[in-house]
Amino acid sequence: MKIEMICTGEEVLSGQIVDTNAAWVANTLMESGYELSRKTTVGDRLEDLVQAFRESAARAELVIVNGGLGPTSDDLSAEAAAQALGEPLVMFEQWRAAMEQMFAARGRTMTSSNLKQAMLPTSAVVVDNPVGTACGFRVKLGDAWLFFTPGVPHELFRMVKEQLLPFLVDLDPNSGGSVTVHKLLTLGQAESAMANDIDEIVMACPDGVSIGYRASMPHIEVKLFHRARVDETQWQAYLAEVRRVLGDSLVGENQKSMGEILHSLLVDCGQTLALAESCTGGMVADQLVTQAGSSAYLLGSLVTYSNSAKQSQCGVRADTLAKHGAVSLETVAEMAAGARRALGSDYGVSVSGIAGPDGGTEEKPVGTVCFCVCSDRGRWSQALAFGSGGNRSRTLIRKLSTAVALDMLRRHLLGLDPVADYPFLTRIEARRG
Amino acid sequence: MKIEMICTGEEVLSGQIVDTNAAWVANTLMESGYELSRKTTVGDRLEDLVQAFRESAARAELVIVNGGLGPTSDDLSAEAAAQALGEPLVMFEQWRAAMEQMFAARGRTMTSSNLKQAMLPTSAVVVDNPVGTACGFRVKLGDAWLFFTPGVPHELFRMVKEQLLPFLVDLDPNSGGSVTVHKLLTLGQAESAMANDIDEIVMACPDGVSIGYRASMPHIEVKLFHRARVDETQWQAYLAEVRRVLGDSLVGENQKSMGEILHSLLVDCGQTLALAESCTGGMVADQLVTQAGSSAYLLGSLVTYSNSAKQSQCGVRADTLAKHGAVSLETVAEMAAGARRALGSDYGVSVSGIAGPDGGTEEKPVGTVCFCVCSDRGRWSQALAFGSGGNRSRTLIRKLSTAVALDMLRRHLLGLDPVADYPFLTRIEARRG
Numbered sequence: 001m002k003i004e005m006i007c008t009g010e011e012v013l014s015g016q017i018v019d020t021n022a023a024w025v026a027n028t029l030m031e032s033g034y035e036l037s038r039k040t041t042v043g044d045r046l047e048d049l050v051q052a053f054r055e056s057a058a059r060a061e062l063v064i065v066n067g068g069l070g071p072t073s074d075d076l077s078a079e080a081a082a083q084a085l086g087e088p089l090v091m092f093e094q095w096r097a098a099m100e101q102m103f104a105a106r107g108r109t110m111t112s113s114n115l116k117q118a119m120l121p122t123s124a125v126v127v128d129n130p131v132g133t134a135c136g137f138r139v140k141l142g143d144a145w146l147f148f149t150p151g152v153p154h155e156l157f158r159m160v161k162e163q164l165l166p167f168l169v170d171l172d173p174n175s176g177g178s179v180t181v182h183k184l185l186t187l188g189q190a191e192s193a194m195a196n197d198i199d200e201i202v203m204a205c206p207d208g209v210s211i212g213y214r215a216s217m218p219h220i221e222v223k224l225f226h227r228a229r230v231d232e233t234q235w236q237a238y239l240a241e242v243r244r245v246l247g248d249s250l251v252g253e254n255q256k257s258m259g260e261i262l263h264s265l266l267v268d269c270g271q272t273l274a275l276a277e278s279c280t281g282g283m284v285a286d287q288l289v290t291q292a293g294s295s296a297y298l299l300g301s302l303v304t305y306s307n308s309a310k311q312s313q314c315g316v317r318a319d320t321l322a323k324h325g326a327v328s329l330e331t332v333a334e335m336a337a338g339a340r341r342a343l344g345s346d347y348g349v350s351v352s353g354i355a356g357p358d359g360g361t362e363e364k365p366v367g368t369v370c371f372c373v374c375s376d377r378g379r380w381s382q383a384l385a386f387g388s389g390g391n392r393s394r395t396l397i398r399k400l401s402t403a404v405a406l407d408m409l410r411r412h413l414l415g416l417d418p419v420a421d422y423p424f425l426t427r428i429e430a431r432r433g
Numbered sequence: 434m435k436i437e438m439i440c441t442g443e444e445v446l447s448g449q450i451v452d453t454n455a456a457w458v459a460n461t462l463m464e465s466g467y468e469l470s471r472k473t474t475v476g477d478r479l480e481d482l483v484q485a486f487r488e489s490a491a492r493a494e495l496v497i498v499n500g501g502l503g504p505t506s507d508d509l510s511a512e513a514a515a516q517a518l519g520e521p522l523v524m525f526e527q528w529r530a531a532m533e534q535m536f537a538a539r540g541r542t543m544t545s546s547n548l549k550q551a552m553l554p555t556s557a558v559v560v561d562n563p564v565g566t567a568c569g570f571r572v573k574l575g576d577a578w579l580f581f582t583p584g585v586p587h588e589l590f591r592m593v594k595e596q597l598l599p600f601l602v603d604l605d606p607n608s609g610g611s612v613t614v615h616k617l618l619t620l621g622q623a624e625s626a627m628a629n630d631i632d633e634i635v636m637a638c639p640d641g642v643s644i645g646y647r648a649s650m651p652h653i654e655v656k657l658f659h660r661a662r663v664d665e666t667q668w669q670a671y672l673a674e675v676r677r678v679l680g681d682s683l684v685g686e687n688q689k690s691m692g693e694i695l696h697s698l699l700v701d702c703g704q705t706l707a708l709a710e711s712c713t714g715g716m717v718a719d720q721l722v723t724q725a726g727s728s729a730y731l732l733g734s735l736v737t738y739s740n741s742a743k744q745s746q747c748g749v750r751a752d753t754l755a756k757h758g759a760v761s762l763e764t765v766a767e768m769a770a771g772a773r774r775a776l777g778s779d780y781g782v783s784v785s786g787i788a789g790p791d792g793g794t795e796e797k798p799v800g801t802v803c804f805c806v807c808s809d810r811g812r813w814s815q816a817l818a819f820g821s822g823g824n825r826s827r828t829l830i831r832k833l834s835t836a837v838a839l840d841m842l843r844r845h846l847l848g849l850d851p852v853a854d855y856p857f858l859t860r861i862e863a864r865r866g
Contacts, residue, residue: 011646011647013459013469013472014463014468014469014645015460015461016460016645016646018452018453020451023448023450023451024448026446026447026448027447027449028448030448036446036447037446037475038475038476038481039446039473039474040471040472040474041473042471042472043470048471055488212447212449213444213449214449215450223449275736281715281718281721281722281723281731282715282716282718282722282734282736283715284715285715286719288714289712289714289736289738290714290827292790292791292827293791294714294738295739300735300736300737300738300739300742300746301714301715301734301736301738302736302746303708303722303733303734303736304733305718305722305727305728305731305732305733305734306728306733309732309733313733313775342746343742343745343746344741355722355725356725358725394725395723398722
């Protein structure tokens with residue numbers, strides 16, 4: 001089935017907001033086995049909308065239109081649809097009543113501007129919006145269905161899942177529907193999509209499996225789209241091969257982030273964590289606190305950005321700082337142990353590094369970062385060289401540092417060696433104890 | 434001048450990457466006085482590209498094409514341009530030599546796949562790419578110029594600034610070029626774009642000034658596009674009116690973030706800061722550490738997520754926690770004072786709140802957050818009710834908390850009352866001392 005999408009709105013066209021709705025819709029379609037063939041973005045001019053509707057309807061069988069269903073004067077999607085169809089706009093009493101009920105339930109009176117939201121082309125079929133005043137609708141223009149959806153993200157998401165996807169199955173029972181997605185979160189893969197490892201995975205790919213990836217630095221997520229007709233044994237063998245190729249860079253499967261992964265592990269083991277952060281400046285803690293319920297294990301993070309704070313909060317010795325510097329295996333070891341002692345936790349994790357762009361030396365250039373994880377079972381430290389320049393910005397170095405710190409803890413919790421061999425990250429030194 | 438943009442690539446079309454290039458280009462054009470009239474996104478199919486090039490060229494005077502200039506088999510922009518033009522692809526020796534030099538300078542040998550990047554339609558005019566192997570080029574298709582740009586963001590950005598914008602001025606010396614943008618960062622404005630305050634600003638807008646806004650929660654950035662022909666006195670009067678209307682919600686002008694604003698203020702005053710964070714979990718520190726050079730003033734942040742950490746690290750009294758709870762004016766006051774004392778800083782800032790979705794009570798529902806800022810000059814605390822549900826997620830509550838904490842410090846540094854009246858945020862209580 002040929003599907004196009006039309007995104008409306010000056011803010012999207014002019015780049016004042018990044019169009020995450022379109023990415024979400026495309027992604028959701030793909031995960032359900034459908035593909036977009038084109039996406040058009042137009043502003044709030046009536047003639048541009050009418051032209052775009054007609055052009056897309058001439059090419060595709062289904063056109064998903066997003067936005068322009070609100071109560072204000074620049075919301076023109078219904079009017080443009082009526083013009084494209086050559087039909088008048090009429091009041092849909094069914095939706096008017098639904099809106100009145102919605103307002104009453106919130107103890108408010110409906111304003112006259114909302115009445116506009118019940119004015120649809122004569123031939124429209126209303127598509128329910130249980131969470132907002134903008135109803136969706138669909139109309140047939142030539143051979144194509146135009147399916148109108150609201151611009152407010154959570155209203156759109158719900159309408160796509162509850163109304164659009166079932167409608168697609170009705171339209172063509174043989175298309176889509178049979179795809180599952182297996183997501184592999186990687187760390188320390190090359191930033192280029194054409195990394196050899198990923199190429200190798202693509203080449204070994206059996207029939208019925210297709211591959212996508214999403215770069216979300218410092219991670220690359222590899223997505224395997226797996227159709228029902230793929231043989232289960234062959235699928236498992238392929239998955240094993242993918243795991244082998246990715247090696248230590250594979251940090252999670254079907255989980256969104258390091259924060260989510262660590263959250264599950266820590267909740268499950270019932271033990272507690274203390275952090276000591278320097279260059280990451282609170283980012284490691286933030287990844288965990290983002291998860292609701294993180295208070296079950298996270299006692300705190302000592303963001304000791306200055307040397308004096310490293311001494312007073314983590315008990316790093318003045319002598320260690322003087323002799324080895326703030327970015328050293330010795331300092332991170334004392335930071336992790338100190339945070340663990342100060343907060344009384346089972347696990348301690350620390351990071352200290354040079355995020356740049358200044359502060360590098362010949363011996364320790366920008367991008368040098370030291371890590372330590374410790375527990376009753378021992379202490380592991382390492383120094384990595386992330387490099388700098390190009391797109392290795394201060395932010396990327398800090399994000400990489402956060403991910404590696406969390407991955408060392410992940411590996412330790414799973415009984416693996418906390419010091420991993422990431423394919424595209426350079427290790428300077430590692431130390432146990 | 435009518436300008437369209439065509440974005441190419443399956444990853445963009447399928448939502449595997451969000452199209453930030455297009456937003457950046459549209460934004461940059463707008464700030465230079467040009468407007469996009471349409472944006473089309475197509476995948477890596479040759480016939481789709483050819484069709485899109487022809488359609489856009491029939492409607493617009495300039496078509497900016499992004500992506501598809503790389504060395505791999507799915508990079509088809511040059512080939513599609515040649516087909517749309519009815520011309521062969523020929524080797525451009527000038528670019529081939531430039532690429533060879535680039536590889537030599539990096540001590541590498543050029544691979545044969547890169548040769549493809551010097552194959553352009555006969556009538557192409559090469560557009561230099563000083564930072565990559567994908568040269569840009571432009572061709573005339575009918576009455577329109579197609580201007581091809583690379584997909585790698587930093588290569589694109591440089592080509593747009595150094596080559597595309599001057600070309601636009603050449604094309605039409607009277608268009609664009611004369612716009613300056615004045616950006617107003619707001620906090621505590623309603624999330625709806627149709628907030629009364631912003632409507633009021635739009636209505637008072639003089640000729641030659643246009644308005645855009647960008648929601649980047651928890652902030653809304655209001656952008657005033659100001660053409661050279663606007664009278665300076667009138668402009669200043671308008672600006673004063675805008676400032677009056679925005680009131681306390683105006684937190685910065687022509688600055689990107691609270692972190693950047695505080696960074697400048699703290700670097701300028703030469704004084705130091707200690708933080709104590711609970712629900713923000715390191716986010717306040719992170720906003721500052723993101724700025725290079727933040728070590729000049731940030732001594733550290735005590736992310737005391739547990740009650741025991743609040744006691745051991747910030748010296749909050751057990752009695753205070755028992756009597757008033759972790760989310761109270763009393764606790765945040767002791768946290769701020771304690772962090773300031775422990776790290777020996779000039780300023781102390783603290784946050785403690787209920788980010789949800791669980792942990793709320795009838796007395797202190799989810800979204801209740803307490804703040805304190807202190808220094809030699811005194812101590813100010815307040816409790817705000819951010820609410821929850823709808824789009825007031827855990828993340829938004831934490832981001833709002835971070836912004837308010839930084840804004841209290843900003844106001845204190847500027848000699849204003851740290852307790853501000855934000856138009857759309859509810860204050861429960863405030864206390865001085």
